Amino acid sequence: MKKSLVFAMAMALGVSATAFAANPFSDLPAGHWAYGAVAKLAAAGVVDGYPDGTFKGDKTMTRYEMAQIVAKALAKGAIGADDKLVSEFADELDNLGVRVAKLEKNADNVKITGNIRTHYAHSTGDFGKNSVSKTRSRLFFTGEVNDNWHYVGMLENNQTWNNDGKNDAGDNNTSFQRAFLTGNIGVVNLTAGRYNGTYAEGNVYDTRVDGVTANVKSGATYLGATWGKLANKDVFGDGANQAVGGEYVNAVLGGDIGNLNLEANYIHAKDLNTKQATNTVYTKGWVTGSDNIWTAAATYKAGDWTVGAMYLHGDADDKIDGVEPDHDGWVAKLGYKGAVASKAGSWGLFGKYYDQGGATYIAHTMNGDYTNFGPDGFKGWMVGGNLAVAKNMVAQVEYYDLKDKGSTSNHAKTLWSQMVVTF
Structure with missing residues (x-):
């Protein structure tokens, strides 16, 4: 030797x-x-x-x-x-x-990954002017239970640099935001605990939930069901976490036909925290009620292009000052390419048009200022772009122009920019 x-x-x-x-x-x-x-x-x-x-x-x-x-x-x-x-x-x-x-x-049963996002948002319109800048750090801990099951936890810190001049001292908070098990039993994929729930591409809901979800895929078709509770978040952007709602159920059915994806969603949510009216001005407040929201969406990919449309219908059973919310809505989207974090120099452009009644959304995924509109909902558009300036470093800019669909015709414009670093 x-x-x-x-x-x-x-x-x-x-x-x-x-x-x-x-x-x-x-x-x-x-x-x-x-x-x-x-x-x-x-x-x-x-x-x-x-x-x-x-x-x-x-x-x-x-x-x-x-x-x-x-x-x-x-x-x-x-x-x-x-x-x-x-x-x-x-x-x-x-x-x-x-x-x-x-x-x-x-040899490494626990993996640690994460990302750091710094964003700046400036909003103007009939509700006044506001600017917010924050840095959000997230650490994800993934631990192996066995060959089929993993535990995932997420620790989040938010550092507020400015909130319309109110938080210039650099207020911050740290919390354990997610904790769930994920795995499979045969062909059924399961997730249970506190995790992020995104429904109808985020046009209905995109934030934390406490729930159990099961998904099955057969060829190009998939079917899923979820039961749980809508968890807490900063509902109104004022720094205070409130429960989004109570018990909910969700069902999704979708599939691919070549480059075309079709998907239908249903969500039933109880004890929602929505808006209340004072005179003719809609302000932050509480209303308890339930909502059933159905969506049907189609997305087609043609080379570097993506085009899609979604129809939404909600039947919220609560009225705000006697005003019944608008029950219908639709969203159209168009995208070209898209930044890939691992590929420096990759980029993309995207845009959306919204026309959503107040009964068609609970906690929207968008970064535009939609929370001050009344029960009739909002309509408007957004455009944006992103660029991987270096490997695992992506810059993104979005601009929103939204209006109240009701008689007030209130207007809100938002410029959102961010840099996300992943590791």
Whole structure:
């Protein structure tokens, strides 16, 4: 056996060639330069010699014999799955039944990823002017339970640099925002706990939920169902977390036909926190009620282009100052390419048009200022673009021009910009 190999194995185990250990091999004298290292490797189970009790250090090894040593070193943690020895003997290791990906996964049962987003938003219109700048940091912890199940937790910190001159001191808060199990039982994929729920592309709801969801995919068709509670968020943008609503159920059915995706959604939500009216001006407040929202959407991809449309209908059973909310809505979208975080220089453009009645949304995904409009809902448009300025660094800009669909015709314009760094 070459000195370099013995020394490499010994160093990986953190021992020197002179380390003391019992020698199990009859042909390796105590004065040999490799005595201590080989004895330590034998004690660790990395090398075990031949059936006759000899080591045969001067014998030329076969690739299969070397692969056995590499496999044992992997299993003992003496070398990592990214070691050059592993790639060199990949075929032999595969024949030995060593799955490097599995070994690598077991060596790191908890993975930490995250992102940092700094954004600036400036809104103007009939509700006045407001500017907000924040930095949001998120750390995701993914732990392996077994081959089928994982635990995911997310810790979030928000640093407010400015909120219309009210938070210039740099107020911040940190909270444990998500904690859920995800896995499968046969063909059924399950998620349970507190996680982010996005329904109807976020045109109905996009924030935290406490729930259990099950999804099944068969070919190009998928079916899903969820039961739970609409969790807390900063509903009105004033820094205070309130419950979005109470118990809810959701069902989704969709599928692909070539480049065309079709999807139908249904959500029933109880005890919603919506708006209340004071005279003719709609302000922040509470109204409890329930809503049933149905959506039907179609999205078509043609090369770098994406075009889509969605119809929404809600039948909220509550009236605000005797005014019944508008029950119908639709959204159209158009996109070209799109920034990919891992690909520096990639970019995209996108736009949407909204015409949504007050009964068709609960917690919208958009970054525009839609929360001050009345029960008739809002209409308007947005345009935006993004660019991966470097690997894992994406800049994005969005502009919204929205109007109240009711008699007030209130107007809100929002310029949103952000930089997201992922790691």
